[in-house]
Amino acid sequence: MPRDPTLFESTIDVPVWLEADQHTPYAERVRRDREIARDISRGDRIARVRLWWRSAAPGAREGAGARLQRLRTFVTTVMGIAGSITGVAVALAAFAYDGSQPVNVVRLLALLVGVQLVLLVLTLLLLPGRVPGLRHIQEVLTALNPGAWAAGVYARLSHASPDAARLLNLRAQRPAAVRFAKWQVLYWSQTAAVMFNLAALITAIMLVTFSDLAFGWSTTLDAEPAAVSRIVQSIAWPWASFAPLAVPNAELVEQSQFFRLERGGIPAGSSRTLGAWWPFTLFALVTYGLLPRLLLLALAAVRLRAATGALLLEDSRVVALLDRMESPLIETAAAQHDEQSFPEIGLGTSARRPMIGNARALIWEESLPTDAARDYARRHLGLEILDIVEAGAGRLNVDRAALDHLEIDRSQTLIVFTPAWEPPLLELRDFLAELRQRVGPDVSIVVAPVPDGPRAVTEVERAMWHRAVAQLADPRTYLETGAA
Amino acid sequence: MNRPRLAIVGHPNKGKSSFVATFAEDDAVAISPHPGTTTQARTYPMRLDGEVLYELIDTPGFQRAREVLAWLEAHDRGAGARGAVVAEFLTAHANDPRFHDECQLLTPIVEGAGILYIVDGSRPYGRQYEADMEILRWTGRPRMALINMISAGDHIDQWRSALGQYFSIVRVFDAVRADFGKRIELLRAFGAIDERWAVPLNRAADALVADRQRRAQRVAGEIADLLITALTTTVIVPLSGRSVDDEARAHAEGRAKLREEVRRREVLSRRTVHEIYHHTGLEARESAAAYLVEDVFSARSFSVFGMSQTQLALTGAASGAVVGSAVDVALGGASLLLGAGIGAALGAFGTLTGAQGLAKVRVLGLPLGGYELRVGPITDPNVPWVLLGRALLHAKLVAERNHSRREELIVDAQAGGHLADMIDAARRRRLDVTFRRLRGGRELVADEREALLAEIATLIDAR
Numbered sequence: 001m002p003r004d005p006t007l008f009e010s011t012i013d014v015p016v017w018l019e020a021d022q023h024t025p026y027a028e029r030v031r032r033d034r035e036i037a038r039d040i041s042r043g044d045r046i047a048r049v050r051l052w053w054r055s056a057a058p059g060a061r062e063g064a065g066a067r068l069q070r071l072r073t074f075v076t077t078v079m080g081i082a083g084s085i086t087g088v089a090v091a092l093a094a095f096a097y098d099g100s101q102p103v104n105v106v107r108l109l110a111l112l113v114g115v116q117l118v119l120l121v122l123t124l125l126l127l128p129g130r131v132p133g134l135r136h137i138q139e140v141l142t143a144l145n146p147g148a149w150a151a152g153v154y155a156r157l158s159h160a161s162p163d164a165a166r167l168l169n170l171r172a173q174r175p176a177a178v179r180f181a182k183w184q185v186l187y188w189s190q191t192a193a194v195m196f197n198l199a200a201l202i203t204a205i206m207l208v209t210f211s212d213l214a215f216g217w218s219t220t221l222d223a224e225p226a227a228v229s230r231i232v233q234s235i236a237w238p239w240a241s242f243a244p245l246a247v248p249n250a251e252l253v254e255q256s257q258f259f260r261l262e263r264g265g266i267p268a269g270s271s272r273t274l275g276a277w278w279p280f281t282l283f284a285l286v287t288y289g290l291l292p293r294l295l296l297l298a299l300a301a302v303r304l305r306a307a308t309g310a311l312l313l314e315d316s317r318v319v320a321l322l323d324r325m326e327s328p329l330i331e332t333a334a335a336q337h338d339e340q341s342f343p344e345i346g347l348g349t350s351a352r353r354p355m356i357g358n359a360r361a362l363i364w365e366e367s368l369p370t371d372a373a374r375d376y377a378r379r380h381l382g383l384e385i386l387d388i389v390e391a392g393a394g395r396l397n398v399d400r401a402a403l404d405h406l407e408i409d410r411s412q413t414l415i416v417f418t419p420a421w422e423p424p425l426l427e428l429r430d431f432l433a434e435l436r437q438r439v440g441p442d443v444s445i446v447v448a449p450v451p452d453g454p455r456a457v458t459e460v461e462r463a464m465w466h467r468a469v470a471q472l473a474d475p476r477t478y479l480e481t482g483a484a
Numbered sequence: 485m486n487r488p489r490l491a492i493v494g495h496p497n498k499g500k501s502s503f504v505a506t507f508a509e510d511d512a513v514a515i516s517p518h519p520g521t522t523t524q525a526r527t528y529p530m531r532l533d534g535e536v537l538y539e540l541i542d543t544p545g546f547q548r549a550r551e552v553l554a555w556l557e558a559h560d561r562g563a564g565a566r567g568a569v570v571a572e573f574l575t576a577h578a579n580d581p582r583f584h585d586e587c588q589l590l591t592p593i594v595e596g597a598g599i600l601y602i603v604d605g606s607r608p609y610g611r612q613y614e615a616d617m618e619i620l621r622w623t624g625r626p627r628m629a630l631i632n633m634i635s636a637g638d639h640i641d642q643w644r645s646a647l648g649q650y651f652s653i654v655r656v657f658d659a660v661r662a663d664f665g666k667r668i669e670l671l672r673a674f675g676a677i678d679e680r681w682a683v684p685l686n687r688a689a690d691a692l693v694a695d696r697q698r699r700a701q702r703v704a705g706e707i708a709d710l711l712i713t714a715l716t717t718t719v720i721v722p723l724s725g726r727s728v729d730d731e732a733r734a735h736a737e738g739r740a741k742l743r744e745e746v747r748r749r750e751v752l753s754r755r756t757v758h759e760i761y762h763h764t765g766l767e768a769r770e771s772a773a774a775y776l777v778e779d780v781f782s783a784r785s786f787s788v789f790g791m792s793q794t795q796l797a798l799t800g801a802a803s804g805a806v807v808g809s810a811v812d813v814a815l816g817g818a819s820l821l822l823g824a825g826i827g828a829a830l831g832a833f834g835t836l837t838g839a840q841g842l843a844k845v846r847v848l849g850l851p852l853g854g855y856e857l858r859v860g861p862i863t864d865p866n867v868p869w870v871l872l873g874r875a876l877l878h879a880k881l882v883a884e885r886n887h888s889r890r891e892e893l894i895v896d897a898q899a900g901g902h903l904a905d906m907i908d909a910a911r912r913r914r915l916d917v918t919f920r921r922l923r924g925g926r927e928l929v930a931d932e933r934e935a936l937l938a939e940i941a942t943l944i945d946a947r
Binding site: 323394 | 762
């Protein structure tokens, strides 16, 4: 079973997939996304998008997101290792003791606590985003981050899409991307810092356990033991209540002051006493080194996750997806449609014949009054109508009577006036077929569609009637629309 | 089951399929001036999340109505059995090709569908329609007549008077030109055909109205994204040399790429708007606007690993300072931080000079850096207004277009050019601030995008 993509992978891959998905017909996307959404129980929007992603594209797992995720893991590991090595090295240097002189607690605190607090303050400068006046410092701090370097190199060489490549760009134009990059960089730096402190702490414990260390304090500054004792009490305040043994008392402070000029300067008999500083140094390292970094790492992890989610949800393609998922699906179209296939029939296939003489007429479906029919035949067809019958509008027995009447004289041309605006129905075709049967094959039948009023027959009407007459396949039945 | 089912019936070529295409928003419905285009009864269900709220059934037209009526009259057993006689006709002629169309149109009615009889009110009434109407009366099903207006004539009164003999409800409805409001009004009116249908039809109408509003929102989002993309897009062209000619060539290439990118995005946006309104087959013609990317921001830059010279210098300086600080520590502070200072200066200088060589290094066939010309974003302040105006005009035309229309959609590219002069000053100012922000190279946060979307949605409503 394939593993679920992480939030980060979804944030990279979902928008890229949705971009390509724009070539899928919209109606299909709407139906698909709504149907998937119906199977997803209510949850926050990020969870819904990720569940949708699992259903919509189960095969699209190994995208740029997985590659960038591996890079993130790699960078995190490298940062952790680098932090650990540095922590061990610094601790070894800070606790270095060859027996000639005690470990100077002042230098130790400066290295393991003081420097770290300064770096912590510098790190905190990155948290509020772009601060006027601090921009260049922030840029330096950012540019120094090896994670940002690694991401830049990776984006250039890994052929990641522009969307994916710009994610780790701290100078991105997209605010959500900037937030993401900031917390990602902080996450990496705090990973290194936590590992630094852990390694330093473990190294210190090992040194305390497996070797004998003597601690003292020494400074050029004019510091009275009483004042140093007060400072030490203040530093130890956080753990004083539950670990009183880790708080050096005034006597210890006074006894452990040394001067290098005095070649040791501390009575040898007090070595056991001088060793009593170690709980204080370890507690200081935990309290002022490890704990703030752990808190910052936790904050960075939480904020990074939120920024990753925001990056996903602020993408306009994801916004559109959620809209499709959350809107009721309305469908109104049919599943299938009629094939629209009408063979082309040339309009000029039956040439207009010159007609002179008499004719008999049939008015179909009350297409025009009797007088108007005579006039129309004279003016447009050049034929004089001898007699007129009607059919098509009343009962079928009227049609039969008309056929009986027209059958009597088989010598005259027959004009069938039809309403040009009405479609030629199959019952007209039936009628014309029977008419042909009754009058025989030699009589010319002129189908004459007439307009409703003082207008010419339109091209659309003419084409419609031409097609109907052509379908009769009767060489002596032809169309006359009166068109010039 | 009280699901409303409406059979759309009538003579051929009276707009039955146009009516269905408009109501079902389906531009794949076959519509042509040739009678007999519709050969099968076709159901168009309106589904809300899969639940069918009503069904429209497009049917072929009557072809031999008088013959059918003659058969019915010949088998008449009194008014109470007329519906059964119609059913018997269907049974008797189920396999008769002569009455294929009549069987197709009468079957859904016999199965319980209501009747929507459509005529063309722009052409005169004729007695030949009486056979159709008489057959429909024989079915005994609830029915409504719709007077469609296919062309310019007006015979509505004549039709009203004739239809009134057979139908208790007669309405005029232009299937090709009716706007959305009229469609919804008519949909609710179908509830009068059968009172049990009122609830599902009103529910369907409410859902369609809500969906229409969502579509307008989606279109607003699409237009907002088009503007955001068009105003923030930049293209990077590698510079082969540093001469004026090289730069001019790269600038022309960059502008062409930028123009193509904006055009591509605009075409995609138009297509999405078509799809939102279910006009998937719609062909739109729009005159091109070549002037769009004449005024663009362009800047030459140098980069390695995507880092600018300033970033490289800062990074080098910081790295040098760290190394220098180590020297200071080693000397126990005797150097008075001189090591850090010198290290920073050397680091910055070294990084910048070394970067020139590093840029030429190729890894996996790709140079690590070099000089390039960034072209964009578009700086012409009129461009967003022109894009917005054109997009709004296009959206309006598409939204108002019925699915029974088959002609090409023509959008005048210049028509939206004066949008800025037509909207109120406060809105213009707000939009202008957003456009300037985008031109300045800053993307919008979600709230800002929502605000832009709301402004565009208001403009869509107003037009």
